[in-house]
Amino acid sequence: MTEKVLARLSDDQNSNSNKIERAIATLDNSTADAVGLPAMAYTSEDFLDRERRTVFTNHWVCVGIGSDLPNFGDLVPVEVAGMPIMLVRDRSSKIRAFHNICSHRGLQLVTQPCQQQKLIRCPYHSWSYALDGELKSTPHFGGYWQDTYEGFDRASKNLQSIKCEQWLDLIFINLVGNAPPLEDYLQPVIERWSDYDLSLLSHGRDLSFEFDANWKLAVENFSESYHLPWVHPQLNNCSRMEDHFGFEVGENHVGQGSKLYRIGAMGDLTLPVFPNLPESRETVAEYISVFPNLMLGIHPDYFLALTVNPLSPTRSVERMSFYFIGDGATSIEYEALRQIPIDLWKITNEEDLETIERLQKGRKSPAFDGGCFSPALETTVHQFQRLVAKAIANK
Ligand code: FES
Numbered sequence: 001m002t003e004k005v006l007a008r009l010s011d012d013q014n015s016n017s018n019k020i021e022r023a024i025a026t027l028d029n030s031t032a033d034a035v036g037l038p039a040m041a042y043t044s045e046d047f048l049d050r051e052r053r054t055v056f057t058n059h060w061v062c063v064g065i066g067s068d069l070p071n072f073g074d075l076v077p078v079e080v081a082g083m084p085i086m087l088v089r090d091r092s093s094k095i096r097a098f099h100n101i102c103s104h105r106g107l108q109l110v111t112q113p114c115q116q117q118k119l120i121r122c123p124y125h126s127w128s129y130a131l132d133g134e135l136k137s138t139p140h141f142g143g144y145w146q147d148t149y150e151g152f153d154r155a156s157k158n159l160q161s162i163k164c165e166q167w168l169d170l171i172f173i174n175l176v177g178n179a180p181p182l183e184d185y186l187q188p189v190i191e192r193w194s195d196y197d198l199s200l201l202s203h204g205r206d207l208s209f210e211f212d213a214n215w216k217l218a219v220e221n222f223s224e225s226y227h228l229p230w231v232h233p234q235l236n237n238c239s240r241m242e243d244h245f246g247f248e249v250g251e252n253h254v255g256q257g258s259k260l261y262r263i264g265a266m267g268d269l270t271l272p273v274f275p276n277l278p279e280s281r282e283t284v285a286e287y288i289s290v291f292p293n294l295m296l297g298i299h300p301d302y303f304l305a306l307t308v309n310p311l312s313p314t315r316s317v318e319r320m321s322f323y324f325i326g327d328g329a330t331s332i333e334y335e336a337l338r339q340i341p342i343d344l345w346k347i348t349n350e351e352d353l354e355t356i357e358r359l360q361k362g363r364k365s366p367a368f369d370g371g372c373f374s375p376a377l378e379t380t381v382h383q384f385q386r387l388v389a390k391a392i393a394n395k
């Protein structure tokens, strides 16, 4: 490379890191005076790497649902912060997370979900691990027909475990391993929704989507209702922008809701609702974005958990899991009624994804300066970006 090109690359890098520092500084301003994250926060591989080492490493991150692995011995591979991880339901029914690599030469152990395995066996040289991660067998490792050799430190070769906890059906991991208990992290959410008996949730159906945009744009879009009248005219007919409200959910999460949620009905039949809901909650839907990438929605008759994960700086995958109230609600009798919110989210999500992909395209323009926020309707987006900026500052 010529010196000129090298100088230009180093200028670009300096200007990128200046932009990040400037964004971190200005995001601390009040919402009216804040400047949003610069375009490179949505387009650059370096920025995503930095997010993987901070945002997705230091916090509790929702990585799957217990319904994916209902029986002991069920294994599910997932990717978090760009690394291979596996979820395992052990014999005591507890879900554990491990780095998804063999301790011998590092082969990725689990490549697809598998059911009711007694051991986790590496296909390369057949090392096997128990469901609690203990290394059980190392055939011929000490020579033919000898599993060991003198001085082999077997105990140091167990699977490497990752801090893993569950709330409801949602499985979270904390890669750095020193986060406070998950329940503390979620306490503001748990308190906010203490009127709902969440122990009744029954898993219904999942949807997933891939799209050409940075993961943060999906969270930002979920967190505000300002776009509702223009992006979701159909939704706006039943719940207008002015029927929405924002609320505080501690310092790590943001919330907004609608005062006019109407339960879907077919004739006289409706889905079962949360029992003993206060009257004030009967027509309310609330949405909370749990930092970094989990979005939750509660309605009198269903609960929604949505995660978004980066595949690259400009491509992401979203998964929606729908839960209904009580085991009976997932029976065949309610199938058509369950489809009402699912169809509504499909349409809404398609409308959102089209917008999100255009937001991504806009970030190719050198004229984009980070944008600004409505101090009345976008404090949630501002707070989310401030959390990202704060997290990446702790690289
Ligand atoms: S890499 Fe797994 S047994 Fe060799």
Ligand SMILES: [Fe+2]
Residues within 6 Å of the ligand: 221, 227, 231, 232, 348, 352
């Ligand atoms: Fe939307």
